[in-house]
Amino acid sequence: MNILELEESLFQGKDYDLFPDSCPVDDELLSRHLVPPLPKSGKTLVWGHALVRRAGELGLKDLPSVEIQGDEMELLSLALRLEGRRDGFSLKEKGEVYSFLEKKHLLSRSDEVIPLIQSDGSFLMQAKKYLELPGILKESVDTGYMDLKTAGMLTGLDTNILKRALEIFSSGTFSQRRTALVFMREISIRDSLSSEKLLKLLEEMGASEDPFHFLEALRYPRLTEMRRDFKNFSSRLLEGSGIQLTEPPGFEGKGFSVSFQYTGKKQLGRVLDTLARLREESDELFKLLR
Amino acid sequence: MSYSNFLDSPFLRAYVSSSVADMPAVHRFSERFPQVPLIRVKEKQEIDPVHMNSKTVFLSEPQGDPVTRCPGSRGHLCCNYITVDQYVGCTLGCSYCIMKHYLNFEPITVMVDPRPGIARIRELAALNDDRVLRIGTGEVGDSLQYDPIFRLSEDYIQAIHDLENVYFELKTKTDRVDHLLDIPEKGKTVLGFSLNPPSVVQREEPDAADLYARLAAARRGAAAGYLVSFHFDPIIRYQGWEEDYAQVVSALGEFDSKKIAWISLGTFRYPPGLKDKMDGVSYLYDEFVRCRDGKFRYIQKVRIGMYRFMVEQLRLKVNAPIYLCMESDEVWRRVFSDLPDNLLELRSVFVPPCGRL
Numbered sequence: 001m002n003i004l005e006l007e008e009s010l011f012q013g014k015d016y017d018l019f020p021d022s023c024p025v026d027d028e029l030l031s032r033h034l035v036p037p038l039p040k041s042g043k044t045l046v047w048g049h050a051l052v053r054r055a056g057e058l059g060l061k062d063l064p065s066v067e068i069q070g071d072e073m074e075l076l077s078l079a080l081r082l083e084g085r086r087d088g089f090s091l092k093e094k095g096e097v098y099s100f101l102e103k104k105h106l107l108s109r110s111d112e113v114i115p116l117i118q119s120d121g122s123f124l125m126q127a128k129k130y131l132e133l134p135g136i137l138k139e140s141v142d143t144g145y146m147d148l149k150t151a152g153m154l155t156g157l158d159t160n161i162l163k164r165a166l167e168i169f170s171s172g173t174f175s176q177r178r179t180a181l182v183f184m185r186e187i188s189i190r191d192s193l194s195s196e197k198l199l200k201l202l203e204e205m206g207a208s209e210d211p212f213h214f215l216e217a218l219r220y221p222r223l224t225e226m227r228r229d230f231k232n233f234s235s236r237l238l239e240g241s242g243i244q245l246t247e248p249p250g251f252e253g254k255g256f257s258v259s260f261q262y263t264g265k266k267q268l269g270r271v272l273d274t275l276a277r278l279r280e281e282s283d284e285l286f287k288l289l290r
Numbered sequence: 291m292s293y294s295n296f297l298d299s300p301f302l303r304a305y306v307s308s309s310v311a312d313m314p315a316v317h318r319f320s321e322r323f324p325q326v327p328l329i330r331v332k333e334k335q336e337i338d339p340v341h342m343n344s345k346t347v348f349l350s351e352p353q354g355d356p357v358t359r360c361p362g363s364r365g366h367l368c369c370n371y372i373t374v375d376q377y378v379g380c381t382l383g384c385s386y387c388i389m390k391h392y393l394n395f396e397p398i399t400v401m402v403d404p405r406p407g408i409a410r411i412r413e414l415a416a417l418n419d420d421r422v423l424r425i426g427t428g429e430v431g432d433s434l435q436y437d438p439i440f441r442l443s444e445d446y447i448q449a450i451h452d453l454e455n456v457y458f459e460l461k462t463k464t465d466r467v468d469h470l471l472d473i474p475e476k477g478k479t480v481l482g483f484s485l486n487p488p489s490v491v492q493r494e495e496p497d498a499a500d501l502y503a504r505l506a507a508a509r510r511g512a513a514a515g516y517l518v519s520f521h522f523d524p525i526i527r528y529q530g531w532e533e534d535y536a537q538v539v540s541a542l543g544e545f546d547s548k549k550i551a552w553i554s555l556g557t558f559r560y561p562p563g564l565k566d567k568m569d570g571v572s573y574l575y576d577e578f579v580r581c582r583d584g585k586f587r588y589i590q591k592v593r594i595g596m597y598r599f600m601v602e603q604l605r606l607k608v609n610a611p612i613y614l615c616m617e618s619d620e621v622w623r624r625v626f627s628d629l630p631d632n633l634l635e636l637r638s639v640f641v642p643p644c645g646r647l
Contacts, residue, residue, distance in 0.1 A: 153569070190575035220577050222589060250579025252590045254620045290594055290624050 004038055004045075004065035006056050015072075015104075016046050016079050018096040023050040024083075030055055037066040039078055047079040072104050073112055080116035087118050091130045092142050098127035136162050150178050153185055158195040161202065168206045180212055183219040226251055226288050233285055241274040242267070251288050299323035300381070300436065305337050305397070306330055306349040315402040315440040316349050322439055337397065344381045346397035347436075356407040357414065359643070360429065363616045365582025367630065369554075370642040371424050372414070374407045376400070376442055377431035382463055385494040385571050386524055388564050389430070400436065404445040411446075415453045417645040422638045428461025428482065435462065438469045451477030457551060459519060463498035465507035471514040480551045481511040482519040487534035490526055494571075505541055512549045523556035523615050525596055526573050527588060536603050543607035550608055552639055555600050556615035559587045581618070590621060597625040611635045 025035050030051065038048040045052065046068060055063055068078065076097070083089075089097075094117060101107045110124055117123050129152050130141065136159055137151040145166070154162060165184055169177045188198050201218075208214040217224040234245045243260045258275070262268040278285075301323075306316055308330050320328055331337060334348060356375065362368030378399040380389055401407070411425060427433040427443070437443050443460050447470070450456055460470075461482035470481075483504045486494070491501050499507070508518045520542060525535065542550075558573065561584065568574050578586035587593060597614060604612055613636055614622060622629050630636040 186575040189570060189572050192572070219575075222577050222592070223579070226589075226591075250581075250589070252579050252581055252587075252618075287591075289590060289620070 002037075002040075002065045002067060003062045004040065004052070005062055006052055006060060014049070015044060015100065016075065017049040018079065018100060019083060019093055020050055020053075022083060022085070022093075023054050025051060027054070027058060031058055031060070033060075033063060035063060036082065037064040039068040039075075039082070040065050041068050041070065041075055044075075046075045047082045073106050073109050076100060076106075077113055077116060080113055086116060089117055089123075090142070091126065091148060092138070094123045094127040095130045098124060098131060134159065134162075136166070140166060144174075146174075146178060146181065150181055154181060157185065157188070157198075161195060161198055164199065164202045164206070168202060168211050172212060176212055180215050183215050187215075187219055223251070230285075230288060233281075237278055237281060238274060241271065243271060243274055243278075245278075247288070253289065255289070256285060299326045300345075301326055301347040301398070302345040303341060304328045304347045304349060305334075305341070306402075307334075307351055308332055310349060310351045310403045313349075313402045315400070315404075315442055315445075318441055319347075319349070319439055334399075342395050342397060344379065344396070344398055348397040348399045349402045350399050351403050352401045352406050355410070356401065357410040357425070363583040363585065366616045366618055367614070367622060367640075369424070369613055369615065369630070369640050371426060371429075372643060373429035374411070374425060374427045374446075375430055376404075376407070376427035376446075377433065377436055379430070380432045380435060382432060382435065382498045383496045384463070384498065385568060386526075386558060386560070386564075388561070388567070398431070398436070400440055400442070402440065402442070404442050404449070408446060408449040411450055411456060411458075412453065414643060414645055415450075415456050418643050419455060421641045421643065422455050422457065423643055424457045424459065424639065426459035426461055426480075426482065428459065432462050432464060433460035433482075434464050434466040438466050441469060443470060444473055447473050447476060447479050451475040451479070453477060457517070459551075461519075461521065463495060463504065465499040465503040467507045467511045467516075470516070471510060476515050478517065478551075480517040480519045481508060482521060483508050484521045484523065485538055486522070486524075486526070487531075487538050489534060494526070494573075501538065501541075508545070512545060516549075517551040518545065518549055519551045519553065521554045521556075521615075522600060523554055524558035525555060525600065526558045527576055527592070527596065528573055532599055535600065539600070539603040539607055542604070545608065547609040550610035552611045552613060553604060553608070554613050554615045555597055556617070557588050557593050557596055559585045559616070561585050583616075590618070593617075594621055594624045597621065601625060611639055613639060 029035065035048070035051060038052065039046040052063065068075065070078070080097075097113065097117065101110055101113075107124070110122070114122050114124070126148060129148055130138065133141065133151050133155060137146075137154060140146045141148055141151050165181060169180045172180065184198075184202070187193065187201075193201065205211045205214050230247050238245055241260075243258060246257045246259070248254070248256070258278070260271050262271055304319065304326055306328055310316065311330055320326070334350065337346065337348065352375065358373055358375070360368060360371040360373050378401070379396060380387070381398070414423060433443065437460070446458060450458060452475075457478045457480050459480040459482045461484065463484045467481055485501065485504065488501050491498060508520075512518050522535070525531075560568065560574070560578075565574065565586075577589055577592070579589055581587050588596065601612055613630060614625065619629055626633055630640040
């Protein structure tokens, strides 16, 4: 076993510094040099960069190390095995591995490392999509603010628009935010909005009481109006009657359903009176379907 | 772009299943394109994976029953159409077509032995001698895109022209009809043309023939003695769609209605999986709702309005059976005031065939 001089190792051969935040040993063990020997190939540290950095911060001068022979792919495989985090790598880390493979012209040999990163399928496409994101979206994915698929859809949007949209929708749940961002993009495509117009729309949205509702009404204007008309009709005619009127999903179908309970003759009489009014005014209701 | 003739092969290579290597359609292909390598295989699995794309053609025997019933769509009325899988796959690149995406990893498949299909049609025709059968090859590929090369439609037409109760439809977005014009006995063959306004064709059907070329081909077909049909499917809604579609309908006025077998209408619809594949296509961001078959369609009220408009326009110009493709009974009732079974002009179009299918 060799000794790795920390000061020297921090500045040399950083190709394999792929997981800068991954320090698998706590400070106490590190202070006692209780770490696996760090593999190095010549002057290149193959694994343990975060560990070395932390050791430096703790004032350690050296750590155990071992000299390793192998080609770049073998060294990467070793680094991944030492990480021991299959299915636990972040998109950012997968992106680092992808970039490494690309830079070293090793993508054709990616099969050798894929199983060390995830147990099912390949991470390459995912990593590539991540790397293609602009910085602001990468950050959003890294922090769990949005998923990669949504981020991918938003890639073509102007950075100012993305910034403003992320601010406006920061208050919602992950799912609300996702829906809102998708709607925003769909509206911009549907209406061929320029960046200026989209930004203006976002400002209106931000100023509204409920930006999510505002956006939904803009994305689905007709359905929103139909739902509102139905709700108004129901409450005008049936509020307090105990009658439940239900529309077919998406206003797709033949008719509406009515349900009620009754506890006595008198109440049933009131229900029937209300139903008679419903019958008289049904034309208005059926306009929603035809 | 001329669709009348292929100067160059649309394929870089051909694989042929050994069992059909001597079929006339295979010889027609290799005589026309001797430079295209023809590789014999026992089965499709032997095709080199790097050749699994639409620049490859796989000349095959029919897989399973060559004649099947259109699968229809749950909760929607089916017109009981019978399909023959003749050409599987298409490279016309229509934005709304799911095959376009799947075909990136599949060769175009041509069932080069028409005999099983012909025998089955004759069998079905005999079993259904009290009703009309509508049979077509345009369900999983364009009937005529590659037909001038393989001339399989000709084999079918010649073999079934005597069947009084069989309408044999060749559905296309091309204008490739000229190889069929001189066939002496045409029977009840129908040349079917999918139509859309020029702006839609240009944007969404990039490699198909333009509208006027299709209409000219329909004219040539009708003049040669064929019946013709027109399919407005998908009808796409956009700013000004009514005017554009009305103009297309107007062009149908020049056809003798007796020559028009039928006209179908279907608004744009998509299965959920297609949305991601069509990402960025502007008409995808209209308002759609999930229907009983899981597909997304325009809001029912909107669809009814679109169909009413189309039917009104068509009624002004032609007197031919008009039907809706994959629509709910509610929409049928609101557009035609009744279901197809009760509409005299459509009763024969919609009658279900008997016999195993």
